[in-house]
Amino acid sequence: MTIFTGDQYRESLKELSPEIYVRGERIDDVAAHPLLRQTVNHIASGYDLISEPEMRDRAIMRSPISGEEIPRLLMHIQQEKEDLIIKAELTREISAQRICTGCGSNMLSVTWSMIHDIDAAHGTDYLSRYRDFIVRLHTSGCPPFAWCMMDPKGDRMLPPSRQKEPSDLRIVERKPGGIVVSGAKLHTTLGPGAHYVVAVPCRALGREDANFAVSFAVPIDTKGIRMIARPSPGPSRDVFMESPLSSRFLGVEALTIFDNVFVPEENIFMCGEWEQAVNLSLYFASLHRQSKCACSAGHCDLFAGAAALAAEVNGLGMKTGHIRDKITEMIMNGETGYGCALGAAVSARRHPGGVWLPDPLIVNSGLNTIRSNIGKHLEYLHDIAGGLITTMPTEADWNNPVLRPFIDKALRGNARYTTEERLRALNLVQDLAASRTTGTILGFTINAAGSPATNQVVVRRLYDLQKQIDRARQIASIGIPIRKE
Numbered sequence: 188m189t190i191f192t193g194d195q196y197r198e199s200l201k202e203l204s205p206e207i208y209v210r211g212e213r214i215d216d217v218a219a220h221p222l223l224r225q226t227v228n229h230i231a232s233g234y235d236l237i238s239e240p241e242m243r244d245r246a247i248m249r250s251p252i253s254g255e256e257i258p259r260l261l262m263h264i265q266q267e268k269e270d271l272i273i274k275a276e277l278t279r280e281i282s283a284q285r286i287c288t289g290c291g292s293n294m295l296s297v298t299w300s301m302i303h304d305i306d307a308a309h310g311t312d313y314l315s316r317y318r319d320f321i322v323r324l325h326t327s328g329c330p331p332f333a334w335c336m337m338d339p340k341g342d343r344m345l346p347p348s349r350q351k352e353p354s355d356l357r358i359v360e361r362k363p364g365g366i367v368v369s370g371a372k373l374h375t376t377l378g379p380g381a382h383y384v385v386a387v388p389c390r391a392l393g394r395e396d397a398n399f400a401v402s403f404a405v406p407i408d409t410k411g412i413r414m415i416a417r418p419s420p421g422p423s424r425d426v427f428m429e430s431p432l433s434s435r436f437l438g439v440e441a442l443t444i445f446d447n448v449f450v451p452e453e454n455i456f457m458c459g460e461w462e463q464a465v466n467l468s469l470y471f472a473s474l475h476r477q478s479k480c481a482c483s484a485g486h487c488d489l490f491a492g493a494a495a496l497a498a499e500v501n502g503l504g505m506k507t508g509h510i511r512d513k514i515t516e517m518i519m520n521g522e523t524g525y526g527c528a529l530g531a532a533v534s535a536r537r538h539p540g541g542v543w544l545p546d547p548l549i550v551n552s553g554l555n556t557i558r559s560n561i562g563k564h565l566e567y568l569h570d571i572a573g574g575l576i577t578t579m580p581t582e583a584d585w586n587n588p589v590l591r592p593f594i595d596k597a598l599r600g601n602a603r604y605t606t607e608e609r610l611r612a613l614n615l616v617q618d619l620a621a622s623r624t625t626g627t628i629l630g631f632t633i634n635a636a637g638s639p640a641t642n643q644v645v646v647r648r649l650y651d652l653q654k655q656i657d658r659a660r661q662i663a664s665i666g667i668p669i670r671k672e
């Protein structure tokens with residue numbers, strides 16, 4: 188089957204019967220539910236976007252694993268250095284249009300690498316099962332999958348086996364033909380719109396944590412899987428003028444419960460091999476954070492464009508000194524992040540399983556930098572666009588024929604634009620910087636792909652500071668005689 192179109196994806200949801208709750212109630216039709224509207228639209232429009240002429244050549248490719256045409260960012264195992272560069276380019280472009288690109292290819296690739304390590308260390312044959320799963324995805328329209336990595340973790344200072352009441356996902360029974368798992372995973376982005384759930388461990392584990400070292404893929408409507416979804420940040424009504432981005436894009440996040448779920452043997456990719464759990468986090472910290480650098484660069488592009496447009500409709504623009512400086516800062520932050528995504532690709536290393544892993548020092552430094560500026564950019568958006576982004580009348584007020592003439596007169600700005608155009612521009616900034624979506628963008632930037640402290644941990648671990656100390660000692664003639672050259 189060829190890659191889904193948006194409509195085929197919508198139709199495909201009718202064949203599934205997952206157990207999903209929204210606002211405390213079980214829902215029976217994911218595609219039709221008003222609070223899942225943006226989620227379904229986000230995924231469906233993503234399938235349509237990659238078929239557009241300017242995207243198609245880069246965004247759709249033939250998989251060396253299955254021989255099928257696949258969406259690069261969703262399904263590809265990144266086995267060429269060039270993949271990292273094309274991925275960064277597309278990620279920046281798409282996230283500037285719709286905030287979240289969808290980066291399943293990273294998840295499939297890091298899991299591929301961890302499974303390769305398990306097989307190499309234990310003589311198992313999980314990779315051929317995993318390959319079969321990927322081929323199944325590629326030959327069935329490339330349906331989306333939910334990435335279940337993050338465990339609840341409980342008390343952060345204790346490993347899962349020492350929690351008073353562990354809630355992390357774990358093996359509770361080994362049976363002929365499969366295993367039974369229980370526990371939870373958090374933060375399942377777009378989860379209710381998925382066809383499959385892919386579970387992997389989220390941290391380093393010890394021998395006593397072996398039952399928490401588990402990875403598998405199962406259909407989302409497997410008995411015992413329950414998703415408790417938090418509605419999308421955008422409005423549930425069609426208010427495109429008021430919320431131009433969030434009424435169409437972004438989606439639900441979910442708490443995914445596994446209540447004695449049976450996983451058949453052919454879908455298990457890790458089963459107790461605790462030694463390799465840490466590898467997944469390491470690979471994730473390289474490959475996925477490279478995408479995050481490019482993704483955040485796309486957000487800087489979007490911020491810069493929206494800020495410049497707001498300044499323009501207000502009658503100002505890049506000629507106004509403080510506005511020009513602030514927008515330039517946004518641009519420079521984006522270029523820094525993107526430069527790190529590309530630089531890390533250039534100095535990537537090939538994992539023995541074939542996946543190219545970007546330079547972790549560069550991506551973690553880049554991501555930490557770009558993240559730490561996001562708050563300032565939001566401040567700049569408020570500053571440049573002005574107070575109206577928090578106080579202006581709503582779209583419904585504008586659509587009321589009695590109120591419109593008054594609003595039209597009161598909210599005029601640059602005479603080259605109509606009041607409606609000005610409101611549209613300011614509403615985009617409102618959507619980005621003064622709405623519930625703002626919180627989601629912040630969450631995506633600060634926490635998704637691991638907290639900022641984890642960037643610093645990677646850099647401290649890998650950077651050869653001793654070499655620099657020795658050099659400094661040498662230059663300062665401390666202990667070591669200076670070379671006379």
Ligand SMILES: Cc1cc2nc3c(=O)[nH]c(=O)nc-3n(C[C@H](O)[C@H](O)[C@H](O)COP(=O)(O)OP(=O)(O)OC[C@H]3O[C@@H](n4cnc5c(N)ncnc54)[C@H](O)[C@@H]3O)c2cc1C
Nearest residue numbers: 334335336337343374375376630631634635636637638640
């Ligand atoms: C919008 C969004 C989308 C996401 N999508 C997904 C997804 O699709 N799938 C998925 O699996 N995950 C997803 N995540 C999860 C994301 O990876 C985590 O939020 C992130 O790793 C932080 O983990 P946490 O939320 O448990 O916070 P915590 O780990 O509790 O972190 C809170 C603070 O405590 C610190 N901390 C925690 N433990 C320690 C320790 N032992 N020692 C010192 N400091 C510590 C952290 O550094 C941080 O400062 C998403 C998150 C967000 C916000």
